[in-house]
Amino acid sequence: MPTNKTKTRKQTIDTRLVALRSDLNALQADVRSAANDVGEVAGDRANTVMRTAESVAERALGLAEDAAVEWADDIEEWTGGSLDSARESVRTQPLSAILLAMGAGALLGAIFLRR
Secondary structure, eight states: OOOHHHHHHHHHHHHHHHHHHHHHHHHHHHHHHHHHHHHHHHHHHHHHHHHHHHHHHHHHHHHHHHHHHHHHHHHHHHHHHHHHHHHHHHHHOHHHHHHHHHHHHHHHHHHHHOO
């Protein structure tokens, strides 16, 4: 037959186990809550980074478009001036222009036919 001392020890152990289970349940709830909070913060950070990246990409696209328009204008201006000069040279020296074109054609033909 169990003695009073044994019953008291068993009750003490049972009480401690119940308290331990309660503490573990509370810890588990706290960890779940912390994980949810971390997930929300990570999601907010990811959204912020996405918005910043989108803004930078839009700005880069705008700058690239501006540069392309500027380059196109510069090329158009350069080719217009060069074309007028080339036309004038062909008009004043047609034989030289024909010989130059034949030489360039022969050079390109030799390059492309080379094996």
